[in-house]
Amino acid sequence: MQYATHVSSQSDLTARARIREAAITLFADRGIEGATIRDIAQAASVSSGLLRHHFGSKEGLRDACDEWVLGQLTGISARFATLQVFDHISPEILLWQRYMIRSLMDGSPTGAALFDRLIDFGEQWLAGTDLKVQDPRAFVAVLSVMKLSLFTMRDQLSRVLGVDTGEPEGWVRMLKASVEIFSQLLVTPEHAELMLQALDRVHTPEEQP
Template sequence: MDEDGIRARIREAAFEEFTAHGFKGATVRGIAEAAGVSLGMVQRHFPSKDELRRACDTHVLAVLREVRDSVIAVDAAPGGALPGTAQQAVARLAPYLAMALLRDNGSTAEWFDELTELYGTTLTSGGLGITIPADEDAEAVMAVHAAMQMGLTVFVDQVCRRLGGAELDAEMAYRIGRARLFLASEQLVSPEHADRIRESLARHAAEGGTAQ
């Protein structure tokens, strides 16, 4: 395995350890064991736990930006499976985001600002078929929408439990996706776009997609 592969493997192990134990609870030794490499190898690529966390944060934000860009570009690719793939990507990141927002709240402000910008770009781009009207307070809409979406991220385990599931699998992602669409469609999603999202959610669930 080349150096980039080793670095990615360590980062992935750190992502899992931070998700499971929080930034304070995870140890560099535990990350090395999870990655199947020596402690020295971890320290060679990431001299501190802070650098490991920054690498994980950077990766998570990159994935979220890819999802955001896919949402914005969806009108250019009719019939695409965006909702399913987006559900997969975001579902896998949700526990890490919940940890970052709650367990280690020293970075909460940074995450809130980053995610508000991500959601805000989608809401102002027309990627969902509707943009925030000029007579609305766009900053307030963006901030409140981000807070609402992050609330689902934090409580997704409880939502799954309430709905009778143990995890965010394909069926649960479909049910939650439909519920989110119902709540958002009146103001934030055009009817045409909502129909496409419903079709893609149903296709994703029927194909047995999982949140890997």
């Protein structure tokens, strides 16, 4: 769905940004369906009419929020990959992550399209590495779901760790553990090759004689 892109003045730019930021916060906290146009407009201190002028509809606003958050998080991921890491965790990063999870998990075609874009970004990243994998799309998709589960399982993970992983202290502890996991040789290359060969011999129902 298309949304309005015309901006007539600096004040319009400010209002547009306020609307987007208010929407991201409310969508992250309440879900897409749980936040109304009126709620978002009130939080941004604008009229519902101005919101519709800028974005056309709530779905158009959601598209703009998806685009903004995806751009921010992929940029951060690229900086982490080159070890240009931050010396602090900003509230914005945690908010964007909560928003992304809400958007991906709402079961809508828009959420599915966002996940597809994440996978496409992951495939581009993989192509720029020296990693050799048999099935690049499956590799990226499974890795993405594994990483996203750190956030979709936030309540359970926070409970067993005794600290909220949606807050800076717990977030750092969670990511440090994930770095340690990925830095370990959990399966030797020889064992991995044997497992892959065994899986190649598994027949799916369609392949049964």
